[in-house]
Amino acid sequence: xxxxxxxxxxxxxISIGVLLTIVGAAGRRTIYADQxxxxxxxxxxxxxxxxxxxxxxxxxxxxxxxxxxxxxxxVQETExxxxxxxxxxxxxxxxxxPAITPSPSPxxxxxxxxxxVPEAPLERLEPLRESTHEEYxxxxxxxxxxxxxxxxxxxxxxxxxxxxxxxxxxxxxxSRTVGxxxxxxxxxxxxxxxxxxxxxxxxxxxxxxxxxxxxxxxxNKDYGKIYLMVGINELGRGTTEDFMEKYTEVVDTIHALExxxxxxxxxxxxxxxxxxxxDAIFNNSNINARNNAIATLADNKQIFYIDVNxxxxxxxxxxxxxxxxxxxxLLGAYDEIWKQFLLxxxxxx
Amino acid sequence: MVSFSxxxxxxxxxxxxxxxxxxxxxxxxxxxxxxxSLIFYAFGxxxxxxxxxxxxxxxxxxxxxAWKLGEGFLVQDWQNKKRKRLVIGTIIFxxxxxxxxxxxxxxxxxxxxxxxxxxxxxxxxxxxxxxLRGEIWSMPKLRSTALYFTMFPQVTSGPIMRYNEGxxxxxxxxxLEKFEEGLKYFILGLGMKVLLADRLAILWxxxxxxxxxxxxxxxxxxxxxxxxxxxxxxxxxxxLMASGLLVMLGYDFIENFHHPYAAKSIAxxxxxxxxxxxxxxxxxxxxxxxxxxxxxxxxILNLALVWILTxxxxxxxxxxxxxxxxxxxxxxxxxLFYGKKLQKIPVIGNLYVLLLIPLTWVIFAITDxxxxxxxxxxxxxxIGGAGIAVNxxxxxxxxxxxxxxxxxxxxxxxxxxxxxYEKHKKSLIVILLLVIIFWFSIYHLSISAGNPFMYxxx
Numbered sequence: 001x002x003x004x005x006x007x008x009x010x011x012x013x014i015s016i017g018v019l020l021t022i023v024g025a026a027g028r029r030t031i032y033a034d035q036x037x038x039x040x041x042x043x044x045x046x047x048x049x050x051x052x053x054x055x056x057x058x059x060x061x062x063x064x065x066x067x068x069x070x071x072x073x074x075v076q077e078t079e080x081x082x083x084x085x086x087x088x089x090x091x092x093x094x095x096x097x098p099a100i101t102p103s104p105s106p107x108x109x110x111x112x113x114x115x116x117v118p119e120a121p122l123e124r125l126e127p128l129r130e131s132t133h134e135e136y137x138x139x140x141x142x143x144x145x146x147x148x149x150x151x152x153x154x155x156x157x158x159x160x161x162x163x164x165x166x167x168x169x170x171x172x173x174x175s176r177t178v179g180x181x182x183x184x185x186x187x188x189x190x191x192x193x194x195x196x197x198x199x200x201x202x203x204x205x206x207x208x209x210x211x212x213x214x215x216x217x218x219x220n221k222d223y224g225k226i227y228l229m230v231g232i233n234e235l236g237r238g239t240t241e242d243f244m245e246k247y248t249e250v251v252d253t254i255h256a257l258e259x260x261x262x263x264x265x266x267x268x269x270x271x272x273x274x275x276x277x278x279d280a281i282f283n284n285s286n287i288n289a290r291n292n293a294i295a296t297l298a299d300n301k302q303i304f305y306i307d308v309n310x311x312x313x314x315x316x317x318x319x320x321x322x323x324x325x326x327x328x329x330l331l332g333a334y335d336e337i338w339k340q341f342l343l344x345x346x347x348x349x
Numbered sequence: 350m351v352s353f354s355x356x357x358x359x360x361x362x363x364x365x366x367x368x369x370x371x372x373x374x375x376x377x378x379x380x381x382x383x384x385x386s387l388i389f390y391a392f393g394x395x396x397x398x399x400x401x402x403x404x405x406x407x408x409x410x411x412x413x414x415a416w417k418l419g420e421g422f423l424v425q426d427w428q429n430k431k432r433k434r435l436v437i438g439t440i441i442f443x444x445x446x447x448x449x450x451x452x453x454x455x456x457x458x459x460x461x462x463x464x465x466x467x468x469x470x471x472x473x474x475x476x477x478x479x480x481l482r483g484e485i486w487s488m489p490k491l492r493s494t495a496l497y498f499t500m501f502p503q504v505t506s507g508p509i510m511r512y513n514e515g516x517x518x519x520x521x522x523x524x525l526e527k528f529e530e531g532l533k534y535f536i537l538g539l540g541m542k543v544l545l546a547d548r549l550a551i552l553w554x555x556x557x558x559x560x561x562x563x564x565x566x567x568x569x570x571x572x573x574x575x576x577x578x579x580x581x582x583x584x585x586x587x588x589l590m591a592s593g594l595l596v597m598l599g600y601d602f603i604e605n606f607h608h609p610y611a612a613k614s615i616a617x618x619x620x621x622x623x624x625x626x627x628x629x630x631x632x633x634x635x636x637x638x639x640x641x642x643x644x645x646x647x648x649i650l651n652l653a654l655v656w657i658l659t660x661x662x663x664x665x666x667x668x669x670x671x672x673x674x675x676x677x678x679x680x681x682x683x684x685l686f687y688g689k690k691l692q693k694i695p696v697i698g699n700l701y702v703l704l705l706i707p708l709t710w711v712i713f714a715i716t717d718x719x720x721x722x723x724x725x726x727x728x729x730x731x732i733g734g735a736g737i738a739v740n741x742x743x744x745x746x747x748x749x750x751x752x753x754x755x756x757x758x759x760x761x762x763x764x765x766x767x768x769x770y771e772k773h774k775k776s777l778i779v780i781l782l783l784v785i786i787f788w789f790s791i792y793h794l795s796i797s798a799g800n801p802f803m804y805x806x807x
Binding site: 003006007008009010012013016040041042043045046047049050052053174175176179182183184196197232233325326328329331332333334335336 | 356357360361525526528529532533536554557558559560562563564737738739740743746780783784787788791792794795796807
């Protein structure tokens with residue numbers, strides 16, 4: 001007892017530490033299988049915390065154990081799956097793997113005949129190949145569509161419009177769109193449903209700062225244009241296929257909810273060369289691959305693809321160094337360029 | 350790993366080191382700490398550790414020689430002269446080493462600045478000066494001198510302890526109670542760094558992301574206040590961790606901050622901020638040059654020199670020199686004109702400090718002079734104009750996001766709060782609070798992978 005009185009903090013820290021270590025070690029192969037762990041750099045107990053951050057709580061260990069007793073065979077299977085299929089959303093690769101540019105895949109399907117103003121909506125393109133397991137493991141977004149989609153989408157002749165065009169527009173996006181909202185006067189016309197760290201996986205669930213969900217927004221007001229820019233936060237998560245599947249689902253859902261609205265898929269804004277060359281995940285090769293994918297959704301009738309990178313990038317296709325401080329976001333003063341780009345990419349028919 | 354607020358340090362280096370240190374017999378504890386310190390430093394600086402070792406040996410050998418010349422009751426004149434020459438020679442060597450590396454870092458590549466060199470060279474200079482003044486009682490041994498220069502709780506960022514404060518070679522009075530006390534300081538420091546300073550750092554990063562030309566004037570002031578708090582908790586937190594570690598090992602606590610934001614003048618502020626650096630400049634530059642017991646002209650010169658040197662010491666940009674000059678200027682003005690009056694009128698002195706110090710921190714923060722000009726333009730829009738694409742409502746969002754950190758930070762700036770802690774640190778509530786602070790900090794460190802900016806999602 002005397003001992004405890006002398007150093008209660010030491011004893012409490014050590015006992016809690018031991019307890020957390022036991023929890024971490026016990027769940028290492030089950031509930032914590034997806035948590036990245038390097039024994040040289042981190043204690044086992046840190047995975048308990050990273051998991052809490054992913055909304056996996058220690059008590060799930062017991063639930064998991066119960067399930068294990070009930071259905072042993074099934075668990076074996078999920079375990080294998082989860083070990084293989086750890087998505088790296090919250091732990092972007094620390095392996096420092098150099099960004100390998102996906103080899104330009106041969107294009108067996110010739111790009112469609114150039115029709116200046118297609119009467120019928122464009123068909124959705126199929127991927128040319130699959131992501132490889134290696135690309136998946138190294139967080140490389142494979143360029144599985146090539147540039148057929150972006151080229152086809154760019155054939156549409158956009159019109160220059162004035163600001164009142166945005167009176168029935170809705171912008172959905174991550175922190176880049178937050179910048180567009182806060183540092184241009186677009187928000188005087190359009191509605192903004194944007195949130196830092198938004199991903200395509202959360203677009204339909206997110207309750208935007210108390211404004212409500214996208215679905216509620218669409219039911220409350222008739223929007224004529226819906227702009228979407230998401231995709232940078234989830235660059236480290238899943239494959240191009242995973243991303244594309246979800247993106248397609250979101251675009252189709254929005255289209256079904258607001259069939260008359262034109263949907264503008266905005267290409268993910270690139271990062272600066274400095275960032276791109278030094279980051280295994282947040283680099284322009286990954287961004288371009290994903291942009292090539294989502295561009296294929298454009299039918300140039302109801303769904304359009306526009307790419308602001310045309311006006312904010314340098315000759316090498318990287319976000320212009322002068323336009324950014326943190327190599328990712330436009331400085332407030334340069335959001336105006338984006339707004340001008342949007343004004344020049346209206347659809348009026 | 351060289352950061353105390355990292356999982357590697359707290360869960361890998363520290364436990365292993367502590368087990369070895371406490372398992373070592375008292376006689377050899379110094380050696381255990383010395384070995385641990387060199388390993389610690391080598392993790393952060395595998396190449397430049399040779400600079401540390403080389404300067405340590407030079408300072409030890411020449412310092413011991415000088416010490417011997419001052420030994421005994423009848424020290425001859427020639428001995429004194431030789432001792433002085435020796436010490437001055439060594440100090441010149443130390444200054445040159447520091448100047449060369451600072452120069453390389455400024456003009457060639459900032460990676461060429463060895464970790465902690467500004468701190469350990471200052472310790473070496475202080476050691477030589479103390480030898481000359483006869484303030485080191487027993488002949489310095491290699492192990493205690495090397496330990497003094499390299500000890501891991503201080504080698505990267507101070508506090509700049511004096512050789513005598515370490516009582517090297519004495520039996521350390523380590524005990525469970527002392528260990529517990531040191532650990533409490535460490536946890537407080539960790540919490541300040543991880544839960545406050547690292548959160549507030551994101552605010553400053555946000556302002557840079559937006560671009561200074563586009564922030565509103567209220568946000569510019571909010572940012573300056575946020576930066577002032579962040580710097581304080583970053584450095585005070587670090588100092589508490591460093592001193593806490595030493596207390597755990599059996600040394601005495603070294604105070605490096607004493608409620609600076611409660612000061613009533615700039616001079617008073619710097620008697621309370623980074624105190625070990627301030628007293629170093631006072632004891633080894635200001636007083637040897639005559640201090641304040643001289644003509645007014647000389648006093649101005651002394652203060653100006655001390656503050657220009659302070660500016661240069663802090664970083665490799667012109668902004669640091671401007672920062673030092675501005676501080677020196679106010680301190681000279683206080684000394685000559687209104688310093689005493691400020692101390693007497695309570696609120697005015699506090700307001701004066703709380704207004705001026707954040708402005709000087711802005712100079713400290715922004716190394717690009719052009720950007721610095723833009724920031725001051727936003728702080729004082731009647732000089733700087735309207736800015737570009739300014740969102741006048743921005744302050745609302747930032748006040749919402751960071752209000753909680755400001756509230757906690759301001760609370761901790763009030764001396765009474767810390768005094769309450771000192772009085773009640775054995776109460777159950779404080780103990781539980783510390784345990785929560787520790788594990789909450791570890792939670793933050795775990796999910797941010799050691800880099801607070803990993804929080805920044807786009």
